[in-house]
Amino acid sequence: MTAPPPASARYWLNRALFDLGDPACRREFGADRAAWLDRYPLDAGARAALEAPGWRVLLDRGALPNLVFKYFMLSGHPPGKFAAIAGETDEHG
Amino acid sequence: MAELCLGLATSHLAHIVNARDAGDSAKVAAFDAGYARLAAALREAAPDACLIVSAEHVNKFFIDNMPAFCMGLFESFSGPVESKARDVGYPWREVPSDPGLARYLIERGLDEGVDWAVSEFWEVDHGMMVPLHKLDPEGRVPMIPVFVNCASAPMPSTRRCFAVGRWLAEAIADWPGSRRVGIVATGGLSHSVGTLDQGRIDVAFDEWFLDRLCAGDGEALAGLGDAEMMEAGSSTGEVRxxxxxxxxxxxxxxxxxxxxxxxGFDTGCAQAVYR
Incomplete structure (x- = not known):
């Protein structure tokens, strides 16, 4: 893959989350999360927050709440538990 | 001269069709009854076409090219797009639209300072499809989808949203012929999605908002600031x-x-009608 064009850190964080809306991306993400994240020019903190996942860090870094919530559900959590689970996460979230 | 014959407003959350048990049964039944009243109003008004105005939840519109407002220009659209990823509890379907009216509004807007983004293909999300499922499941009324950015700052100000609404009324009134046009607005009221205050509902905000709406005091609503709406919940800006x-x-x-x-729905759920 050629180097992604320059953009804000917020953009790439949200780009990664947005792309998970694509079924092919979800499959690749499920098969090898690290390899999938390699596609995006994420700094270490953003990458760690996506890998953990760290819900609070994602939000603090400007991830759009709608995308964070979709990632939360994709991670298998019940929708009504976001505040409880996100509130309990560690230093990555 | 066309007639703006009906205005409907409703929350659009999908719990009402796929997570009904999450809410108090009496409140859910009353919410359903409200939908029935809106559906009856739609049947009685018998518009030739409606605009359906809603937020979108970062399923189509993204920050690489985020419009403030977008209008659909096509014979039909479909959804809900979320059903491509999971069972959402209500059917995927195609909804007829009205490209003649849409083109008129887009071209007039582009000439008069309402610079619509235009979409000629749109798989809409629950923001439109849940209300349409409840209000017009058979797709009898052509619907023109209208997106308002309520998901990613910077967003259109409430003052601008109000002005676009005023402009729509004037433009619809000038639409040649004796057609009847309605507007369905969806979203809100107070709620948060994907933030740590998810589940908090700001009843005071909701009551104030509905009070002003029902008093005909749109100017007050047009004075709402981003911070006030955010204080009432991260997704409360859908009231745009x-x-x-x-x-x-x-x-x-x-x-x-x-x-x-x-x-259990995590939302201040509301419905209103202009006749």
Whole structure:
């Protein structure tokens, strides 16, 4: 893959989350999360927050709440538990 | 001269079709009854076409090219797009639209300072498809989808939303022929999605908002700031679609159909009608 064009850190964080809306991306993400994240020019903190996942860090870094919530559900959590689970996460979230 | 014959407003959350048990049964039944009243109003008004104005939840519109407002220009659209990823509890379907009216509004807007983004293909999300499922499941009324950015700052101000609504009313009134046009606004009221205060409902905000709407005081709604809406919940800004509607019916009183904070739905759920 050629180097992604320059953009804000917020953009790439949200780009990664947005792309998970694509079924092919979800499959690749499920098969090898690290390899999938390699596609995006994420700094270490953003990458760690996506890998953990760290819900609070994602939000603090400007991830759009709608995308964070979709990632939360994709991670298998019940929708009504976001505040409880996100509130309990560690230093990555 | 066309007639703006009806304005409907409703929350659009999908719990009402796929997570009904999450909410208090009496409140959920009353929410359903409100939908039935709105559906009856739609049948009675018998519009030739409606605009359906809603937020979108970052399923189509993204920050690489985020419009403030977008209008669909096509014979039909479909959804809900979420059903491609999971069972959402209500069917995927195609909804007829009205490209003649849409093109008129887009071209007139581009000439008069309402610079619509235009979409010629759109798989819409629950923001439109849940209300359409409840209000017109057979797709009898052509619907023109209208997006308002309520998901990613910077967003259109409430003042701008109100002005766009006023402009829509004027433009619709000038639409040649004796057609009847309605507007359906969806979203809100107070709620948070994907933030740590998810589940908190700001009843005071919701009551104030509905009170002003029903008093015909759209100017007050058009004075809401981003911070005030965010204080009432991270997704409360979806009330922008209601403010577009209030602009279209400026000076007229809405009838409050339903309001309840439904805790398991995490939302201040509301419905109103302009006749």
């Amino acid at each position: 679609s209601w403010i577009v509607l209030a602009g279209a019916f400026a000076g007229r009183r809405a009838e409050r159909v339903f309001y309840a904070p439904i805790e």
